[in-house]
Amino acid sequence: MTKDVIKDIAAEGAKASPPVAILTASATQGWxxxxxxxxxxxxxxxxxxxxxxxxxxxxxxxxxxxxx
Incomplete structure (x- = not known):
């Protein structure tokens, strides 16, 4: 993979991580x-x-x- 593809994957993963973290935390706490x-x-x-x-x-x- 080229550096641009890895950079794009990392950027999209960073964008998706806050909602995923919130949903995971809320699911584990009963929310x-x-x-x-x-x-x-x-x-x-x-x-x-x-x-x-x-x-x-x-x-x-x-x-x-x-x-x-």
């Missing part, structure tokens, strides 16, 4: 994919709510928000 996705969705919604409250508070104070 299913549904539990993981639910927890991540809840975290995402809480972050969005926090950002929106911060933005509304800044707007109510009359500060420049940035992207409008």
């Amino acid at each position: 299913t994919l549904n539990h993981t996705l639910t927890a991540l969705t809840i975290l995402y919604v809480l972050l969005q709510i926090g950002w929106l409250v911060w933005r509304w508070r800044k707007a109510a104070q009359g500060a420049q928000i940035g992207i409008d």
